[in-house]
Amino acid sequence: MFRRIWALVVKEFMALLKDKTSRMTLIIPPLFQLFIFSYAASFDLNQVNYAVYNQDPGIASRELLGYFKGSPAFKLTATLDHLGQVAPAVNEQKVLMVLNIPQDFTRNMLEGRSGQLQVIIDGRNSNTAMVLLGYINTIVTSFSTQWSKDHGWASPPTELKVRTWFNPNLESRWFIVPGIVGLLTLVVALVVTALSVAREREAGTFDQLLVTPLHPAEILIGKALPGIIIGLAEGSLIVFLTVNMFGVPMLGGLGALYLGMGLFIVSAVGLGLMISSIAVTQQQALLGAFLFLVPAVILSGFATPIANMPELVQNLTLLNPLRYFLVIVRSVFLEGAEMSLLLPLYWPMAVIGVVTMVIAGWLFRNRLY
Amino acid sequence: MRRGMPGWRRLKGLIRKESYQIIRDPSSIAIAFVLPAVLLFIFGYGVSLDAKNVPLALVVEQPSPATASLTGDFQDSQWFEPKHFNDIHAAQEALRHRKVMGILWLRSNFTRELFSGGPAPIGLFLNGVDGNTARIVAGYVQGVWGKWLVRYAQSQGREVILPVNVEQRIWFNPEVRSTNFLVPGLIAVIMTLIGALLTSMVVAREWERGTMEALLVTPVRLREILLGKLIPYFVLGMGGQILSVAMAVWLFEVPLRGSLWVLMGVSALFLLAALGMGLLISTVAHNQFVAGQLAIFTTFLPAFILSGFIFDIGSMPGWVQAITHVIAARYFVQVLQSVFLAGDVWPVILVNSVALVIMTAVFMGLVRLRSRKRLE
Structure with missing residues (x-):
């Protein structure tokens, strides 16, 4: 029995790796994408173009603008000299924000009143706008504290001391890069499996496979193993690069990570094989792969938190193996989570894997179009 | 012109063939x-990137009218779903298990410091794994706290004046x-x-x-x-x-x-x-x-x-x-x-x-x- 399965596995590997384009397709895109996406995917802002319209000749505005100039998050690209220039600069996306300082800014502050700083932000990407606002508030607060100290203002009755765990600088790269590990592993597992049954059905070789002494369970294992092996190999490579090239800290143990990765790949391969055995043509299988992949990524908590989703959609994400794996990867990397803490995340993936494999195996025989 | 006409007919034929193919395999x-x-x-x-009903642990070590008015503001806010904890260790355990996104910690000396002129410290712990959400939540906390601060000071006959007042205008999508x-x-x-x-x-x-x-x-x-x-x-x-x-x-x-x-x-x-x-x-x-x-x-x-x-x-x-x-x-x-x-x-x-x-x-x-x- 083992030899029969092995022969099938060898044949599957040959189908995947025999021609050059196919080999390249499996290896080059994931590595390139890991590299590019890890640098690209970040909510942190850098060198944001901004313009200043300063009507105040006083020292306070000059000091405040100095704070902005000194911050690496901002890049001054234009100094405006009348109000009419504000709208075109923002509309045409020349700048993301305009600082508008009125004439009486310094005078007010020297006489003990608040100076008004107007910030105009391009809200077309509202998340960028929110992040930007946070940066601005931080800068203004540090300027205000300094000013209060220098000019003997009363301090407020309370102060808020913020401390963040696990990711003290709130670098979103630390959050995103482990997420990319999950994303690319899922894509690789799907690429290997989603078309494999459909192709044989289209070519007619699947019928031949079914009349051989191979049991459907053996066919299933033979089809699943290459996906699992390639998935684990590429997953390991991606984890290795994540730690060694991008310097994301790996606080937890490899055991906890690999148990998660193994179960995740099994569930992804199961889903891929299920899609592939429902489809009659490769075109349909590709459609099925996308109909699963796209929601699985967008509703995984990769970029937008699951907690923000409505209840109904949150329940839907319980069927998504990527959802569990992302939490595992991030917890193991950043929080150093142990296996026992992750138990509630392991078993749903195992269930998804088993159920989809069984359905796929059943469909082998029972879907003869 | 003579060359163009049959070309158009050939094209029409191809389009018709492709269209049949589309109709017959419904996947397109x-x-x-x-x-x-x-x-x-x-x-x-x-x-959505708009955090709503963020689970936030509130730890009040020594309740007083001042702490009650602050926690009340968090209770009323649409952004938060406060959970009360009696001591900081239980709250930290909840943070570690991702039951809450953050902890607002009012220590036992909060009220005393407040009356002696302050500044009375308020501790905010956040789970920073998702840095973007953490930043947004910190902003919300600051918003609630800032409003409370002004109101509280007024009730004490004091006035809080910040050196700079930021007036934000978010164009095209003001409600973000x-x-x-x-x-x-x-x-x-x-x-x-x-x-x-x-x-x-x-x-x-x-x-x-x-x-x-x-x-x-x-x-x-x-x-x-x-x-x-x-x-x-x-x-x-x-x-x-x-x-x-x-x-x-x-x-x-x-x-x-x-x-x-x-x-x-x-x-x-x-x-x-x-x-x-x-x-x-x-x-x-x-x-x-x-x-x-x-x-x-x-x-x-x-x-x-x-x-x-x-x-x-x-x-x-x-x-x-x-x-x-x-x-x-x-x-x-x-x-x-x-x-x-x-x-x-x-x-x-x-x-x-x-x-x-x-x-x-x-x-x-x-x-x-x-x-x-x-x-x-």
Whole structure:
């Protein structure tokens, strides 16, 4: 029995790796994408173009603008000299924000009143706008504290001391890069499996496979193993690069990570094989792969938190193996989570894997179009 | 003229053949209409960056009227779902198990410090794993706290004057509703998929089955074959686009401030580029299997991550920004977000449209080049 399965596995590997384009397709895109996406995917802002319209000749505005100039998050690209220039600069996306300082800014502050700083932000990407606002508030607060100290203002009755765990600088790269590990592993597992049954059905070789002494369970294992092996190999490579090239800290143990990765790949391969055995043509299988992949990524908590989703959609994400794996990867990397803490995340993936494999195996025989 | 007429008839024949193929395998129609409807529906409702009902642990070590008024403000806020804990260790355990997103800690000396003139410290612990959400939550806490501070000081007959008062004006989306920018961006991602899915397999299929070579020995020209492939799928794709825009405007109530004609014109340009990319995948791959693999790898994730739909392109390193220029979705996202939220901003529309035209031309040129080579 083992030899029969092995022969099938060898044949599957040959189908995947025999021609050059196919080999390249499996290896080059994931590595390139890991590299590019890890640098690209970040909510942190850098060198944001901004313009200043300063009507105040006083020292306070000059000091405040100095704070902005000194911050690496901002890049001054234009100094405006009348109000009419504000709208075109923002509309045409020349700048993301305009600082508008009125004439009486310094005078007010020297006489003990608040100076008004107007910030105009391009809200077309509202998340960028929110992040930007946070940066601005931080800068203004540090300027205000300094000013209060220098000019003997009363301090407020309370102060808020913020401390963040696990990711003290709130670098979103630390959050995103482990997420990319999950994303690319899922894509690789799907690429290997989603078309494999459909192709044989289209070519007619699947019928031949079914009349051989191979049991459907053996066919299933033979089809699943290459996906699992390639998935684990590429997953390991991606984890290795994540730690060694991008310097994301790996606080937890490899055991906890690999148990998660193994179960995740099994569930992804199961889903891929299920899609592939429902489809009659490769075109349909590709459609099925996308109909699963796209929601699985967008509703995984990769970029937008699951907690923000409505209840109904949150329940839907319980069927998504990527959802569990992302939490595992991030917890193991950043929080150093142990296996026992992750138990509630392991078993749903195992269930998804088993159920989809069984359905796929059943469909082998029972879907003869 | 004499040469043109039969060409047109041949083209019509090809289009008719392709259309039959579309109608007989319903998966193409599913791609054009079911895919955008399902995806937009799930995402429009599901995807949001606006944190709401954030579980926040409140630890008050020594209750007093002052602490009660502060925690009351958190209770009333729509952003938070406060959970009361008696001591900081229990709260920290909850933070570690991701039961709460943060902890607001009022120590036993809070009230005393407050009366002795302060500043009385308030501790805020946040789970920083998701840095973006942590930052947003910190902003919300600061907002609630700041309002309370002013009110509290007034009730004590004091006045809190901050040296600088920031007046924020967020243009185009003053209520910072993330649906307003996510839905237009999602349309770009979905249309990328539709374009590539529709065409990535059609040429590969003909090569695989040998019908492409049969076609090439007929008087039909390569240009006509490509046009014959493009036109039916273009019509399908535009149908999908119209459906998406209708859903964005009526279902998700995204304001459409620019004109519909501009939107549709740029959509048509983008769709041509996306279909062209699909045709290129189809031509490069030797068979449907590889074409499918390439389509999965090269369409969705790049359009999702490198288009500026969710991650700001301007903040990426220079070499990554350069790479984003080969992603057609990048240009479409900019136009969509502008036309939906800001109106017809012509400098933005023109620059991006030109880029889309160039991309289409490059894709089509490469398709022709590769198709010729394969015959040799």
